Amino acid sequence: MKFTDGYWLSRPGLHPLHAVEVDDVRVDEAAGTMTVYAPTAVVRHRGDTLNRPVLTLTYSSPAPGVVTVRVEHHAGSLHRGPDFALHPEPGYRPVVKVDETAGVLQSGGLTVRVHRQGPWRVDFEQDGRPLTSSLTKSVGAIASDAGEHWVHEQLTLAPGEHVYGLGERFGPFVKNGQEVDVWNADGGTSSEQAYKNVPFYLTSAGYGVFVDHPEKVSLEVASEVNSRVQLSVPGQALTYHVIAGPEPKDVLRRYTALTGRPPRVPxxxxxxxxxxxxxxxxxxxxxxxxxxxxxxxxxxxxxxxxxxxxxxxxxxxxxxxxxxxxxxxxxxxxxxxxxxxxxxxxxxxxxAQRSPLFAEGAERGYLLRTDDGGTWQWDLWQAGMGLVDFTxxxxxxxxxxxxxxxxxxxxxxxxxxxxxxxxxxxxxxxxxxxxxxxxxxxxxxxxxxxxxxxxxxxxxxxxxxxxxxxxxxxxxxxxxxxxxxxxxxxxxxxxxxxxxxxxxxxxxxxxxxxxxxxxxxxxxxxxxxxxxxxxxxxxxxxxxxxxxxxxxxxxxxxxxxxxxxxxxxxxxxxxxxxxxxxxxxGTPMMRPMVLEFPHDRATFGVETQYMLGDALLVAPVLRADGTVDAYLPAGRWTHLDPGTVADGGPVDGAVVDGSRWVTETHGFTSLPLLVRPGTVLPVGERSDRPDYAWAHGVTLHCVELSPGHDAEVLVPGGSGAPATFRVRREADSGTVVVTSVDAPAAWAVQVGERRVAASGPGEVRIEQ
Structure with a gap:
């Protein structure tokens, strides 16, 4: 929520306390923590310590490349769960050093530096590269006239930095300028509400922030202070994790290691x-x-x-x-x-109340209770329904x-x-x-x-x-x-x-x-x-x-x-x-362009197309007249004809130069579907079902391989055995050479219109 009225004033009825400076820094070497005590006003002499609230910030690390920050006003509040189940690296301890100028906690390449002199300032860096900072008025504890309490942090955004994530949100892909409440709702896809709210964001600067609270988390993304993201939760404490990159995929790898990886599905x-x-x-x-x-x-x-x-x-x-x-x-x-x-x-x-299971569940206490001991019910969705208590x-x-x-x-x-x-x-x-x-x-x-x-x-x-x-x-x-x-x-x-x-x-x-x-x-x-x-x-x-x-x-x-x-x-x-x-x-199958091309600024705001994996660019047709605007990153991109490949034929389409937007018009049987240059695309022999032996009869389509290209291609097994291929393009002759020691009984290599079939382990050479 917003706490300020413009830049200088607080909203009526709200009373903020902000971390102003550092009084002391203490280290617990056994726990690997650094605790910072921050008065909420400048302390000039002993008398200023009287009647003066202090905020306590504890820095720690559950795994390399992740720094945890806990901000507390009153630490004695009763804590009731639930809590997110996290997976810290067993036995991991960061390196903590404190001197007269700063307290520094280092976790892998990620460093948090708390400056001990001057106004409040905390910097997060990765391998010496600035990521984000907590500055004056960033850390705050807010009280209201009604007795409510909140804690907030504000982390800086650099000019041109874009913010993404926060769950399945159907508004603009770039979250800058938005006010986001992390609160699950059944609101369809046409509003600010979302079914899947995740208090985690990732930025184009190559780091992420995970707010470790399952309750309502409010984020003002460059919408209260234009150069900051504000995180706030009700109560007396706030915990968040800064997660290092440097690439967005690295951030997701660390984040999903902490919160749990998606498993394989059948x-x-x-x-x-x-x-x-x-x-x-x-x-x-x-x-x-x-x-x-x-x-x-x-x-x-x-x-x-x-x-x-x-x-x-x-x-x-x-x-x-x-x-x-x-x-x-x-x-x-x-x-x-x-x-x-x-x-x-x-x-x-x-x-529902008419279900034969309702009376049984209510009697046994299997349905959510009201505070007077009854069973919670309402008529929305199903008449008189109760809610199963999975706790x-x-x-x-x-x-x-x-x-x-x-x-x-x-x-x-x-x-x-x-x-x-x-x-x-x-x-x-x-x-x-x-x-x-x-x-x-x-x-x-x-x-x-x-x-x-x-x-x-x-x-x-x-x-x-x-x-x-x-x-x-x-x-x-x-x-x-x-x-x-x-x-x-x-x-x-x-x-x-x-x-x-x-x-x-x-x-x-x-x-x-x-x-x-x-x-x-x-x-x-x-x-x-x-x-x-x-x-x-x-x-x-x-x-x-x-x-x-x-x-x-x-x-x-x-x-x-x-x-x-x-x-x-x-x-x-x-x-x-x-x-x-x-x-x-934790790398998703459907990837925003910025996830796959994080150094191409033209991808930062693209929200009408995606990469299906690392090799296929998909731009759905979103207009009745069939026209599509698609952004192609650098290189020579090859159109994949859906019908030809669906029938087992070659990737046989026009080549389009990238580093630009292109406009195309498509009938209903096609769309912009392009193969990234330098791709070896494995295509299976069956089109009637997904669960077959994927490597058997596979064709390796070699698309725009650069001279000197040398990579290993793994074809998973599906219902059969996997196979690994080494694909090279000779720098002098341009010949494509594919070898395998565990190839299936039948496989093939396709380069443009030329296709060479093979069987079992061996080598295929196709001259260009």
Missing amino acids: AWSYGLWLSTSFTTDYDEKTVTSFIDGMAERDLPLSVFHFDCFWMREYQWCDFTWDPRTFPDPQGMLTRLHERGLKVCVWINPYI NPEATAWYLGHLDRLLDQGVDSFKTDFGERVPTDGVVWHDGSDPHRMHNYYAQLYNEAVFGLLERRRGSGEAVVFARAATAGGQQMPVHWGGDCDSTYSAMAESLRGGLSLAMSGFGYWSHDIGGFEGTPDAGVFKRWLAFGLLSSHSRLHGSGSYRVPWAFDDEAVDVARRFTHLKMRLMPYLGRLAEEVAAA
């Missing part, structure tokens, strides 16, 4: 998901007709999703199939599995027991919807958690419980959910989708901005409703969204009151769906490699 999850949609009429006959229609039209389908009305109305959730429409659910699931499909069903954490281990086991029953029937995945509408007033959690801290954190407990069950039942790397709500650490329970958007070009752009912001918040995978959720898209919007959706990490056809099968729009929509679904299946060797980077380093 190969089948990358295929196309088809939903019943929300309020449409459906039964097994309807479902079968959709699946038959997809097969008849050569539209590969991996997952079928049953939305809310698989359960009976007013009884969400009772986890029981509606017998009027699904009299033989286990038989139906068996029949779907026999067709090679996985099955996902919709759930949420609410128990109660018995309640969690009870809830998961019903999901276990569904897994026994043949369900493979769950769409963990909702989790944002969590009350804060007049409620009591089983474990005594602070209701305000639990509001955002509830989504973590909910998704963690369901994802954990799937991991236990299916195994590591085989669990996947479709989640809507999240906060910091939520990246550990993928996949997440963008929530309820309109069916328009503007909403498609909103969704993309949300995905880009979430990627800068540590989330490795992301999806969205192809065609939009609210309303029925016109055929043009649907076809454009198909290309965007099938060039996302995960792809789902889903809507509200209308079906999303392609033939419901027109014949060309079927062609577009076929082309891009086949393309995605062919790209699985490449996508599989990106998934390894997600799990190993």
Whole structure:
């Protein structure tokens, strides 16, 4: 929140205390901490210490390249959880040195320097390079006439520095000038509200800041003091972490090491998901007709999703199939599995009063209680619904027991919807958690419980959910989708901005409703969204009151769906490699341009395109006339023809010089999809499913390799064995040489129009 009235004044009724200077610096060598005592006025003589509040700042480090700062006014306040689960490096201690001029804590290449002389100043540096500073009036404790308290910090921004992240936010990708409240809400995609609020931002200057509070965190990003980011939380203490780069990927690597890495997800999850949609009429006959229609039209389908009305109305959730429409659910699931499909069903954490489970849950204390001992209820969403209390281990086991029953029937995945509408007033959690801290954190407990069950039942790397709500650490329970958007070009752009912001918040995978959720898209919007959706990490056809099968729009929509679904299946060797980077380093599959090109200032504000991994530039068509403006960084970029590659042909397109914006016009079967110069793009031999042996029959497309290029290319295994290739371009002759000692029985190399097939270990040479 804002505390000032312009530059000089405080807002009426607010009384700030600011760190003015350093009185003392103390070091605890065993703990690896440096504690700074900062009076809130200049102390000229002993008498000035009377009736003078002092702020206490403690500096520490949980891992190299991360500095933790805790600001306290009164340290005796009662602390109630929950707290983010962090993963410090065991036994790590930073180096702390104090002399007459400064107290310095060094963590790897990251240094915090607290100046002991003069006005308050704290500098953060990486390898001698300035990152950000805390200056006069930066550190403050605020009290109000009403007895409220807040603590804030203000960290400087350099001229031209851009701020990103803070969760899945659908407004402008660059957060400068915005006021952001980190508070989960079910607000759709067209406002400042967000389903996934993450108190972490990353800047173009190559560092990040994580505010370690699950409650409401307010950030004024160059919007209260134009040259600073202000972080504030209610209460008497504030904890934040400064995370070093120098590259944005380094920041995400350190941040996800601290808060948890996204895991691998099963190969089948990358295929196309088809939903019943929300309020449409459906039964097994309807479902079968959709699946038959997809097969008849050569539209590969991996997952079928049953939305809310698989359960009976007013009884969400009772986890029981509606017998009027699904009299033989286990038989139906068996029949779907026999067709090679996985099955996902919709759930949420609410128990409606008409559900047979409500009375049981209320009696046993499994539902959130009110402070008078009753069960919290309201009528929004479901009549008289209660909320499962996941702080109660018995309640969690009870809830998961019903999901276990569904897994026994043949369900493979769950769409963990909702989790944002969590009350804060007049409620009591089983474990005594602070209701305000639990509001955002509830989504973590909910998704963690369901994802954990799937991991236990299916195994590591085989669990996947479709989640809507999240906060910091939520990246550990993928996949997440963008929530309820309109069916328009503007909403498609909103969704993309949300995905880009979430990627800068540590989330490795992301999806969205192809065609939009609210309303029925016109055929043009649907076809454009198909290309965007099938060039996302995960792809789902889903809507509200209308079906999303392609033939419901027109014949060309079927062609577009076929082309891009086949393309995605062919790209699985490449996508599989990106998934390894997600799990190993927290690098997202869908990457904002600035994440991949952090030294190209022209990428800093780009929000209408992205990199799918490091090699493919995707610019969705967001206008009805088919025109697209795309920024190409330096180099010669090669258009990838979706249809040609989907059919197993070469990357055969025009070459475009970069370091500039280009404007193109595309029909519905294409979009700007360009291969980065210097790329070896592995393309698979199958276009009918995602879970095949990716290395078998792979073709390595060598695109604009520079003389002297020498790199190793890993093709993950999928359902088969992985393979590693060394790709070189000889500096003198220009010949491309590819060798492998573990190559599969069949593979090939493609350079332009020339293709050479090979079998097993060996070498391929293609002269240019």
